[in-house]
Amino acid sequence: MPNRSDARTDRITGDSAGGAAGDPCPTGDSLAAGLPAGSPLTRLPVELPHTFMGLEGHEATLEGAEAVILPVPYESTTSYGGGTREGPRAILEASRYIELYDQELDGEPIRRGVHTLPALELTRAGSTAAMAELEEAYGHFLEGIGSRFPVMFGGEHAVSAPAIRATVRHLAQRDQAAGREAPGRLSVLQLDAHSDLRDGYEGAPWSHAAFAYRCLDVADFVQVGIRAVSSEEVAVMRERDGIHVVWADHMWENDAWMDEAIAALGPRVYLTVDVDYFDPSLVPSTGTPEPGGGDWYRTLRFLRRVFNEREVVGMDVVELAPTPGLHAPDFLVAKLVYKLLGYHWEANPAAGSAGETS
């Protein structure tokens, strides 16, 4: 367990792009925010802010960050166990205890900077209205962060559909503004126990169980770890083009599925990780756990390749429903996010400075 007091001292007095020692340039979440310089209140030994990995100072500001996290604690159509509205908070909380040094990448990727936005509060006027509101909000989010890497924390899986649809539109506008051809349709890489290919569920077209179906008109899908589907969904897989499925049991035979999945991905990829993709022995804290599924190292090996062999344009992590007193799953998910940010930055070493905020 890292000593966060040390970490805090390191960050405040370290050589990061932030202010000088004793001038922590606090985020809005910090007690010191808005206090006059030199106020005795800035000397209180306060806890780390509730930002991703407890980041503070310049690296936690939008200006100083190369990735931005959007928490969307939305839960409306969950079919079995609830609690995904607590997901974003649990990920952020657990992330504050992760070691900054990444042994695999031999460095502290977090130094590229991560800004954590306040959580969205969506309308309660039904799931259709809420998802329409999110699609619009996600468009503003993409516009506002410029070339920074977008990361969304759910919430139930329904939130991915508006994010994907807004991403497709945003990329089309960006291509048009740059006067270039779009490099084909967006590929969604979906790590999940479920295919979510129902055309609506329990009367809700924008249900978590229908998010992929809601995107078939704008994106292709590569679904990995699938092991719980309906006959209706299997029919959709067989009849529609642009859906490639890696069944969970095939993943345990050998690693050939990694090549197949990557070959099925177009040049641009949106990654959505439903945490029920993982075996429930690793992540029991989710609404509809299914036996089997992904393990830690194999999944990392695959995703590191994806980030290095394709352009990942955004990602989300959804469906974590934290279990009180059981923090290992929260920690796994927080660490997964850090690993994926590290892979993203490994694949994009030239991005020394964040882009325009338009």
Ligand SMILES: [Mn+2]
């Ligand atoms: Mn699922």
